[in-house]
Amino acid sequence: MINNFLRENNVAAAILTVLRVYLGYAWLTAGWGKLTGGGFxxxxxxxxxxxxxxxEHPAVQAWWASFLEGVALPNAEIFTFLVMWGEVLVGIALILGIFTNFAAIMGLVMNFAFLFSGTVSxxxxxxxxxxxxAVAGYNAGKIGLDRWVIPFxxxxTTKKEATTAPAA
Known part of the structure; x- marks a missing residue:
């Protein structure tokens, strides 16, 4: 029931647009501050x-700390770039409502990485x-550029599949 409401209802689309723009603004300002601050x-x-x-009470689990120590820290420059630009691009995509699901999932990945690292905020x-x-799918970007981009x-892809399908 709630799933159908989120995925199909126009009122839900409007509410999701407000949430999407709010989240996009939060991501964009965080990333922009890192990009222009020069010190991140x-x-x-x-x-x-x-x-x-x-x-005695670690905020970060040992397995995640091992990943950070073995992978992230030696490649900190790459992670700096990915965090700054990831936040900016997720923010822009959510504000504009373009590739909304992908942007939301990438935002979730970044948020979970921050949470695993002990940052709550x-x-x-x-x-x-x-x-x-993410659960709402297309309806979350319906009042945005996804309204035109996704059908296109x-x-x-439907035309391309039809032309490349083997003859029976």
Whole structure:
């Protein structure tokens, strides 16, 4: 019942648009601050997360700290780039309502990475709101550019499949 409401109802589309734009603004401003601030380096954040994996009540689980230490920290420059541009691009996509589901899923991936690293802040709230957008599917971007982009892509891929299908 709730699934049908989220996926098909026009009132839900309007509510999801407000949530989508709110989340997009949060992502865009976070990423833009990192891009233009000039001082963002993920290495410090990663080292702090690794440090939070020890002690009596660790905020970061050992398996995630191992990933951060073995993969993320040696490649901190790549992760810095991915975080800054990921936040900006997810923000823009959510605000414009283009490739909404993909943007929402990428936002979830980033939020979970931040949560796994011991940062709570607004990430849990963003995860909750983003789940509604991801579950809603096309309806979340219906009042946005997805209204025109998704049907165009479907039409193009349907035509391409029809022309490349083998003769029976």
């Amino acid at each position: 380096d993920s290495a410090g954040f990663i080292q702090g997360a690794i440090g939070n994996a020890s002690g 607004t990430n849990a709230q963003m995860v909750l709101l983003t789940v509604f957008i 892509i479907r039409q193009y």
